[in-house]
Amino acid sequence: MNKKNPSANDIHMLGWDSRFFGFPIGRIYADNLTVEQLRRVLEHPGKVKPQFVELFCDISDYESIFSCEILGFHLADIRILFKKNPQVSAAKGSFTEGLCFKKADNVDIDQLKKISKGLFENSRYYRYRKFDRKRIDLLFQTWIEKAVLGEFDDECYCIFDDTEILAFCSLKYNGNAASIGLFGVNPGHKKRGLGNMLLSYVFHLLFNRGITGVTCITQGRNSGALRLYQENGFTAAEITLSYYRWLEYANQSGI
Numbered sequence: 001m002n003k004k005n006p007s008a009n010d011i012h013m014l015g016w017d018s019r020f021f022g023f024p025i026g027r028i029y030a031d032n033l034t035v036e037q038l039r040r041v042l043e044h045p046g047k048v049k050p051q052f053v054e055l056f057c058d059i060s061d062y063e064s065i066f067s068c069e070i071l072g073f074h075l076a077d078i079r080i081l082f083k084k085n086p087q088v089s090a091a092k093g094s095f096t097e098g099l100c101f102k103k104a105d106n107v108d109i110d111q112l113k114k115i116s117k118g119l120f121e122n123s124r125y126y127r128y129r130k131f132d133r134k135r136i137d138l139l140f141q142t143w144i145e146k147a148v149l150g151e152f153d154d155e156c157y158c159i160f161d162d163t164e165i166l167a168f169c170s171l172k173y174n175g176n177a178a179s180i181g182l183f184g185v186n187p188g189h190k191k192r193g194l195g196n197m198l199l200s201y202v203f204h205l206l207f208n209r210g211i212t213g214v215t216c217i218t219q220g221r222n223s224g225a226l227r228l229y230q231e232n233g234f235t236a237a238e239i240t241l242s243y244y245r246w247l248e249y250a251n252q253s254g255i
Contacts, residue, residue: 009033011045011053020142021135026050030057030064038067042247052128052246059239068243077124077242078220082234086178086206086214101201104148104156104168111165112148112156113141119184122222124242144170144182153181157205159198167194169202178206180216183225195228203232 008031018025026045030038042053055073057064068075104112117137120126125136147153147170156170166189170181180202185194206214216234218225 009037009041011041011050013046013048013050020139021131023051024048026053028053028055030055030061030067032061033057033064033067035067035070038064038071042071050247053244054124054128055243055245056240057243059241065241071245073243073245074129075241076127076244079124079217079240079242080220080226080236081215081217081238081240082229083213083215083237084203084229084232084234086203086211098161099166099197100160101157101198102160104158104165106148108158108165109145109148112144112158112168115165115168115186116140116144116182116184119187120182122219122225124219124244128244130246140182144168147171147181156182157198157202159194159201166192167198169198171202171206173211176210176212178211178214180214183216196232199228199232 008029011026011028014025014027028038028041033041054076055064055068056079057068059078117140120140123136123140125131125139126133143152144156147156153170153172156168158168159166165186167185169183172179172181183195183198185198203214215237216229218229220226220239
């Protein structure tokens with residue numbers, strides 16, 4: 001859940017993720033990483049040795065891709081960063097009678113966690129072999145709870161039919177920019193245009209708040225999300241490959 005990008009070509013330990021999954025997890029942001037550079041990083045990772053490492057690199061970074069393949073990393077995911085100016089869609093959409101759009105609060109957390117369970121199976125975490133699927137489900141349930149509480153993402157907005165949540169979107173702010181964290185539609189209410197409806201209201205909200213740019217990340221195999229964002233004016237800004245490898249360091253404490 002760490003969204004900050006540190007310096008490239010080194011292992012950065014992910015404290016929250018490590019504590020959540022129960023073993024040391026590291027991440028490498030690769031930039032023209034040679035085989036020898038990657039080998040040295042893996043052999044001398046620092047004080048805390050990761051048991052699992054994920055590596056992100058640009059899809060056109062052939063040097064890093066070659067190094068990953070040579071040193072036994074596995075491709076897990078294609079991640080696409082989309083960008084949009086919310087002013088392009090400032091007009092407020094119309095709702096079906098009886099539906100409303102509002103910010104989620106504490107009483108909605110249990111329902112959001114129930115909806116979120118298994119909803120994000122296109123995530124790279126489900127592609128990491130040996131990861132506990134139940135634990136991954138809990139990761140996204142924890143994420144949406146923290147969004148409502150303002151402890152990771154800043155807030156969460158939903159479409160409600162009375163008290164039932166039909167769709168939800170978490171948001172995080174950084175000055176005049178915003179990013180979409182988790183975006184989902186209740187599995188019992190698919191094919192009703194709720195995704196488009198929710199994005200319309202989110203854009204209106206962001207426009208009124210003076211937000212000048214909004215981003216979101218989705219997976220290349222998630223055809224539904226790709227189509228939704230493209231239909232709503234997002235354009236692809238970055239395409240990143242996500243690799244992973246388990247390491248054979250001895251078990252250790254201190255995560």
